Amino acid sequence: MFLLDLPRRAKQFLLFLLDLLLIPAALFIAVSFKHGNGQSIEFFANYPFFMPAVVIAGALAVLATALPRIKLHAIEFRAIGRIGIASLVIALATYGAETLMRISDAGQIAVATGGLFFLISIGARMVALFSLLALREHALSRVPVAIYGAGSAGIRLATAMQMSHDARPVMFVDDNPQVQGTIVHGLPVRSADALRKMISRKQVERVLIAIPSANYSRRAALVKELREQKCDVQIAPSMAELVRSKTINGMPTVSPDSLLDRDNVDLDNPRVARAYYDRVVMVTGAGGSIGSELCRQLLECGARKIVLFELSEYALYQIDQELGPLARAANVQLTTRLGSVANPRRVTQVIEDEEVEIILHAAAYKHVPLVEENEVAAAQNNVVGTRVVAEAAAAANVRRFILVSTDKAVRPSSVMGATKRMSEMVIQDMQTRSSVTKFAMVRFGNVLGSSGSVLPLFQEQISVGGPVTITHPDMRRFFMTIPEAARLVLLAGAFAEGDDIFVLDMGEPVYIMDIAKRLIKLTGHRVYDGRNENDIKIEIVGTRPGEKLVEELVIDPARLISTQHEKILRAHEDRPSPRLVTNALRMLTDAINESDSAAVRAALAEALPGFGRALPDNVVPFGPAQATKR
Known part of the structure; x- marks a missing residue:
């Protein structure tokens, strides 16, 4: 030693x-x-x-x-x-x-x-x-691990694990008979039958599933089968997640799409690359979860220049460090610009100096409990910031402006949702006054894996032994992954005709309770059932101010219109009157200038009748069964 x-x-x-x-x-x-x-x-x-x-x-x-x-x-x-x-x-x-x-x-x-x-x-x-x-x-007592999948993902995982203090790879498992019996990366490749025998002999105590190409059903079946053999099971991260993780011991054991009871939505479309190829694209909020993923995907689209606009110096530094080498390899110019979207001079200067052609507006305060207690800052950033960037875009004849919105903007019950709905109204109003710029909006469900989402919170709670906290057993949400969310924004930019509201058909809303149970099982633990104190408990802590039990993506599912992509729908919703938008913005701006939280809420309530009220019992959330596509 x-x-x-x-x-x-x-x-x-x-x-x-x-x-x-x-x-x-x-x-x-x-x-x-x-x-x-x-x-x-x-x-x-x-x-x-x-x-x-x-x-x-x-x-x-x-x-x-x-x-x-x-x-x-x-x-x-x-x-x-x-x-x-x-x-x-x-x-x-x-x-x-x-x-x-x-x-x-x-x-x-x-x-x-x-x-x-x-x-x-x-x-x-x-x-x-x-x-x-x-x-x-000889000196370490490491857990013997089998890697299910002898492809490139499994090989990368085996390489990363070689010097681990906690686990050692002993074999690959692969369903392909032509691969079984060979030696890959110094490890034997064996069949699933051989794995079962080694588990029974305690020669394998943990299995890492490294099959990124497998769909949800396949991975779920593998996890269930292996857990029945009393073996710890983990889902290995994808390549992107592995690159972003610092060590194999700290790797995310469950990829976000493993939690969705559906396959990933294939959003590839040739129009995306054509829409952004050789263009100058500005991404506001570029250091955030969605903004940074947008920048990554824009690199693949062949954009000429990507302008990263961000308020947080540290977030901008991080994304610049990550994307810099990739941008140089792809021959894409990367420009970093610090500033607030609520600062008209700064926004106008950046758009003009960089000759921006497309703006993807992802900058927003989004955490419902925090925004609920910081109404003035939220209104200034979410509403005023959107108006500032939109007006600067129209003045500079920017080709397209895409607003990243949220399902919480539909019949909002929280300040966050109300400010995002007012942002949508600003964009709808801007389209009536612009003949060059095409304005469009994208409404997301909850984005798994983004900062502040349930996935990192639940993973942290599980890592310390629980409990996993749920606000209400009947809480349901639409869920999508970060890549799905970013791709939807890019597709919206490609499909935009002006005054569009795009949504993604994500199936039925998912119970948060089911997400928590699935995550506990996929990380190799068991949900506490009153017998084993070492199992992970789920604790109901009560709803927070502004939360609804279920969110919606559109006001009227019957007014959904199909697009060139079967999973992307265009919502037809009435435009607010210009006078309503003008009066609401004036009231809101006065409240912000006075730093008056009560006045901010009053202005939101004036512009959005029903703001803060509970969702009526007869409202049915949007799902594919309710959507009428035409």
């Missing part, structure tokens, strides 16, 4: 000493091949400075190529390439020394020395790696 506990610099020094010993060893073997074992000692006696010269030059080559800094468990093509460069330099140094000392047959010993150093350097590292792994296995 002494070697395992050494600091990194000490390990690098030991690797340098190893290479330093391998250089004379390679040279000695090369000379012995050329002159024979009996004459090699005499050879070095006749040329006493030959070996020191080669060793010094070789040591410099080893340091220049940073061979000691190559981690033993990270020997791959680039690392082997660096060893090859060092070997070439050693060969050239040997040849130079032979030439200066006028040694006969210059070149043969040099080639042999370089080649031998290359081979024994790699070999020595492999021996050291396997020795350290053996020591680690």
Whole structure:
């Protein structure tokens, strides 16, 4: 364990000493091949400075190529390439020394020395790696893990787990008979029957499912089958989630789409790429969950320039650090701009300076309980901010403006929902006064995995042993994933004709209670049933101010209109009168300037009759069964 506990610099020094010993060893073997074992000692006696010269030059080559800094468990093509460069330099140094000392047959010993150093350097590292792994296995008690899926996702997972202190991969499992019996990434690939036997013998205690291509039904069936065998089961993250996670121990064990009782909605459409290709696109709220995903997908669309507009310096820094290398690789210009959407001069300046053609407006305060207690700031950011950006877009003749809205804007009962509905009214009114810019809106359901959503909250609660808190057992919501939400915005921009309200057919609303139970099971735990105190409890804590038991996506499902995509619908809703919007904005602006929370609520109530009242019993939330498409 002494070697395992050494600091990194000490390990690098030991690797340098190893290479330093391998250089004379390679040279000695090369000379012995050329002159024979009996004459090699005499050879070095006749040329006493030959070996020191080669060793010094070789040591410099080893340091220049940073061979000691190559981690033993990270020997791959680039690392082997660096060893090859060092070997070439050693060969050239040997040849130079032979030439200066006028040694006969210059070149043969040099080639042999370089080649031998290359081979024994790699070999020595492999021996050291396997020795350290053996020591680690002896010293650590790691959980034996089987990876279900021998494809690229499973291989990446196995690579990430090699140096884990908690788990060790012992096998792959794959349903493809042609793959079974082979060795992948040093691990055997076996069948599901073999896995069942190893679980029964306690040779496998945990299974990680790494089949990102499998649909929800397939993954759910696997989880159920494996749990019946008394085995811990986890859903491995997708590639995007794995890249964003810092360590395998801290990886998200359940991907958001695993919680939906439906398959992901396929929102790919050729019109998306055409709509954004070679365009300058500005994303407000670019550091948020939706805004950042919009930027990622815009890179794939071939936008000429993406303008990241964000109020939070830290959020802007983070998304710039993530997207910068990807943007350079895709030849997309990335521009970062700090500022508030409620600042007219700043917004106008950025739009004009960057020659923006399309705006995706995702900036908003969205957390219902926080917004409920901060009415003035919410109204200024959500309503005034939307008006400022929309007016600047119209003045600059921006081609399209897409507002990211929410189902909470329909018959709103919260300040957050009311401010978003007023934002929609602003956009509807702007379309009547703009002949160039096409204004459209997208209404989301709850976005799983976004900041403040139930997924990260529930995962954190489960990680500490519970309880998982639910506000009401009958609470239902429409759910979508972050990629679905961002793609819906991009599609709305492609389909927009002006004054559009787009919604995604997400099936029936889902009970939050079902989401919690499914998440507990998918993370390898059990829901508390009154018997085992170690199981995860679910606790009902009561509804919060402004919450409804069920949300809606449209006011009248019968007025939904189909689009070019079967899962995307256009809602036809009456426009508010210009006088109503003007008076409401004036009242709201006066209340904001006075920092009067009560006046803000009064202005929202004046503009939105019924704001704050409970949802009538006869209101049926939008679902595919109620929608009349035409």
